Amino acid sequence: MNTFPVVRHHFVVILILGTLAIPGLSSANTEFSTCLTSLQAQARSAGINESILRDVVPGLQQQERVISLDRKQPEFLQTFSEYLDLRVTPERVERGRALLEQHRPFLLDLQKQYGVPPQYLVSFWGLETNYGSYLGRMPTLDSLATLACDQRRSDFFSGEFIAALQLMQRESLEPADMQGSWAGAVGHTQFMPSSYLHYAVDGDGDGQIDLWRSERDALASGANYLKALGWQSGLRWGREVQLPDNFPFQFAGQRDQRRPLQAWADYGVKRSDGGKLPIASADAALLVPAGHRGPAFLVYGNFEIIMRWNRSELYAIAVGHLADRIAGAGALRNGTNPQEPLRKTDIELAQKTLNALGYDAGPVDGVLGSATRSALRDFQLANNMVADGYPNPSTLEAIATHDRR
Template sequence: MRATEISRTRLCSASLIALALLLPGSTQAQSAGNGLTNLIDSIFSPNAATPPQAAAGQDGAAPPWSGEDGASGHPLMTAAAIRQAASDFPNCVAAMWPDAARRNITQQNFERFTAGLQPDLRIMDLLDSQPEFTKAIWDYLDILVSDTRLAKGREILAKYKPQFDSTEKAYGVDRYIIAAIWGIESNYSTQMGDRSVVQSTATLACIGRRQAYFKDEFLSALEILNRGDLRPEQMRGSWAGAFGPTQFMPTAFKRYAVDGDGDGRRDVVDNPSDLIASTANNLKKDGWQTGASWGYEVVLPQGLNYMLADRAKAMPLSQWEQLGVKRPGGQPFPRPSDKAYLLAPAGAEGPGFLMLQNFRVIMKYNPAEAYALAIGHFADRLRGGQPFVQPWPRQERVLSRAERLELQQLLAQRGFYKGTPDGQFGGQTREALRSFQVSIGAPADGFATSEVLERLRGR
């Protein structure tokens, strides 16, 4: 995600785990919602958060708004401000008509698509939550790259082979990556979310701390309906407005959706040709390199300087080899001149990965390294590749939010951390942790463990 504004968070809309998530300060976001992908993104992206999902209401209905102040402390997220904005909701929506007219939306359609619109205040709880516990990256990979999902992915690839063939020829984007995104974002169209995109984006355009951003999403949703690409009943998705099997936000739909079969509509919900082609167009416009991999699992040598594990420190694969970084089994790198950066998501005790340009492209789709790793690995498995060779440090316990907050506070007390402790780990926290690890003679891998926390406590 780019800078501090959510512009393209790509999160799936339905969950196999009872959690709802948000990304209040993350950058480069395409959508936001609740689901397995959110779960990953919220944990492995900077400044993200993961609240437990509230219990369902009576008769299994969605839970109502809690009526409480948001955790961010933003003045527009107080309970009083939310109630006041909600009472003015009809006027807020009506006031957006001049902007809609400038987008060539007819008044008849504006009135038709906004008639009887009411705010969904439950979204305020989802927008402004705080995390307590998280999961380890290996747990997410176990869930996302499962045998069941792989079997379904192979069925999808066979069923829509003509569409994948034509899309690969037209856009040069690997079919297995598209199939992996489809599988992880919506479990192959079975979990796309059921909230009205118009209602969700209108709510967020008029209430809460992200109004300017979501006003554009709301008006873009109306443009889609006005043009006739989709029907209102098709535009159902996550709490933040992501819809379809590969979870397009309305503004992303405008940028990337294409008519894959020439029928005059861009239907990324129910038309496989349009869905596959639009997802490929998204990746191509973000810089996809035809014929190249996303990256490689690598074995890291003893004594490696983990300060090199930095997205800004890309080097040719041949140079990494000179440093002793090898593929498992001694396999060669097919294109040794390609530049890659080193990712060690579980620190010195886990596997390493060299990430290429296409990995960065996947991260533009969803800026979480765990998500992009899952997509790349899932794609490799779909084409017949093997599981990762090296073990994960499954014995490690993931820190709770309170422990993460304490770790930041202790790093700050020792002069390593200059930010405001918030219990959410980003680049600044990892750099501070690395500096502390150097000071105690430990591998500077930036991996937060209970052992590191104990060392900071001085025990």
């Protein structure tokens, strides 16, 4: 009768001893524990209650999956067409239109107060959590502590960890209440804890701010955040446009070199339907995220505000386009035709070679950012190629030829 319990007991002992023998595991746990002690001291200096410091912080667990996701480096990079097709789907447009109607009176009140049109708030909601259908299931405090104790972005996530504790204290939350993305973003609109603290507002009037459970709190908070970032009332995000056959693409893709709409009209730029650009005093930059064979966009000042929410041009275009679709617009006229897949190794080789040739492509990280696009544009211009800043096969082959010399 006692055989099984005895065997189980010995098994547990062996398992514990075996765990202690795993190289690096004990030291990693010790480092995390030491880091938690340091975070505890920072939290105490920030005014966090002793009960939270005593009962919550010491029990936090390091999340290896968080580190794995933070280090994840895909072999292939998403092209513009892949990115947009995954995010601006017919189902998401249809659901967004239904929610716009459902919340219209409330959203119009928010527009009066904050200046942000309803379709943009619904678009952010749709892209961040698919209208609240997936808020994330990672324990927020554990995730932030893990990232704060990792050297790659320790300072940033230490601040977010302290902000999460302040949020927990202010809103009387339990650790189990706080779940979200692996990087610590929470709620319907995926606010980082510091944004939650500074910009979240009580949209439903119940005296509490709850971005997890209150759609109105989340929508009102999104409006307040965008206004604080500098949203310009009465100005759209941008628009799809037509370019003439002889367009000088070296002027595209440079968001820091905006031109008046009339200047773009003088270059032959038209609305996507072929009509003239509006007569307005707004300045705009031109983006060709898929290169000269893909769609082109004139983007205005509010595009930069969207990018302060998420520092990705593709994300900002997706927000704007989904907002347009929710408001009743159709699909892109130039479409999102399939593109050649982008390999991370190809981008790394291009960055390495461009840097060696004197074009500043930034760090060799395989990320197609603004510095790399600028270097590609300069290389294309110097080699009598269409200077759209896009790593199409002919451009990559020309760069590879230089690398083999």
